[in-house]
Amino acid sequence: MKKRVSGLLIIALAVFAVVLTGCQKEDAKEDRAEADIDWQMIKPADMKKVLETDDSTDYQIIDIQPEAEFDKGHMPNSISVPAYPVDTEKLEKLVVDNVDQFKEGDKPIYVVCPGGGGGAKRTISLMIDEGVDESRLFIVENGAKKWPYKDDNKLWVTG
Numbered sequence: 001m002k003k004r005v006s007g008l009l010i011i012a013l014a015v016f017a018v019v020l021t022g023c024q025k026e027d028a029k030e031d032r033a034e035a036d037i038d039w040q041m042i043k044p045a046d047m048k049k050v051l052e053t054d055d056s057t058d059y060q061i062i063d064i065q066p067e068a069e070f071d072k073g074h075m076p077n078s079i080s081v082p083a084y085p086v087d088t089e090k091l092e093k094l095v096v097d098n099v100d101q102f103k104e105g106d107k108p109i110y111v112v113c114p115g116g117g118g119g120a121k122r123t124i125s126l127m128i129d130e131g132v133d134e135s136r137l138f139i140v141e142n143g144a145k146k147w148p149y150k151d152d153n154k155l156w157v158t159g
Contacts, residue, residue, distance in 0.1 A: 031118070032086070032125035039121060042110060042138045044148050050110070051075065051155050060102055063112040064095070064123055065144055073150060073158045075112060075140075084113050086122035095123050099130040109136050116143030 042050075050059060056077040063070055063078040070080045079101065083094040102109050109132070113119035120139040128134050140147075149155040 032122040037121070037125060037128065037134065039124070040135075040138045041116075041141050043141050044146075047075075047110065047140050048149055048155060050108075059107050060109045061112060062098075062102060062109060062123065063144070064119055065112070065114055069114060069144065071159065073147075073156050074144065075110075075147070075155065076157050078112065078157075081123075083123065084119045086119050086126070092122075092126055095126045096130055099127055099132065102127065103130070103132055106133070106136065108138060110138050110140055112140045112144050114143050114145050116141050116146070 061075050061078040063074050063080050064084045064086065065074065065080075065082065066084055067080065067082040069084075070078075070082060074080070079098075081095060081098045083091045086092060086095060109127075111120040111123050113123070116139055120143070124134075124137045124139065127137060147156060
């Protein structure tokens with residue numbers, strides 16, 4: 001009985017050691033959406049005010065929806081960077097390759113993704129890494145899918 005318990009203990013310790021030494025996927029990396037960033041959110045009603053009152057040269061909108069979704073509808077004056085969900089090297093590169101058009105100046109930058117969550121956060125994380133001032137970056141809450149002003153052609157462009 002003593003040998004059996006010792007054997008089980010050795011097996012349990014071996015399994016624990018394997019887990020501790022990183023028997024996980026080597027290419028696993030931390031999700032950028034979980035970065036320690038003070039995410040700034042803008043409510044749809046406040047974004048509506050921006051679109052209605054501000055001159056489109058006073059802000060920038062980056063829309064990361066897939067191209068087909070962007071074509072179905074987006075906020076006016078949005079710049080399409082179809083990188084959603086920004087979870088592969090290829091999609092991250094798409095954001096990085098387009099970041100120069102957002103670096104200069106002090107205009108606020110509103111990031112729109114389909115759901116207003118992880119994709120927008122990953123985009124912002126990449127933009128910060130590329131030198132965009134964090135204080136300029138905002139996530140449009142609830143994203144494009146739940147944009148409540150789709151019936152107003154001044155606030156939503158189709159086609």
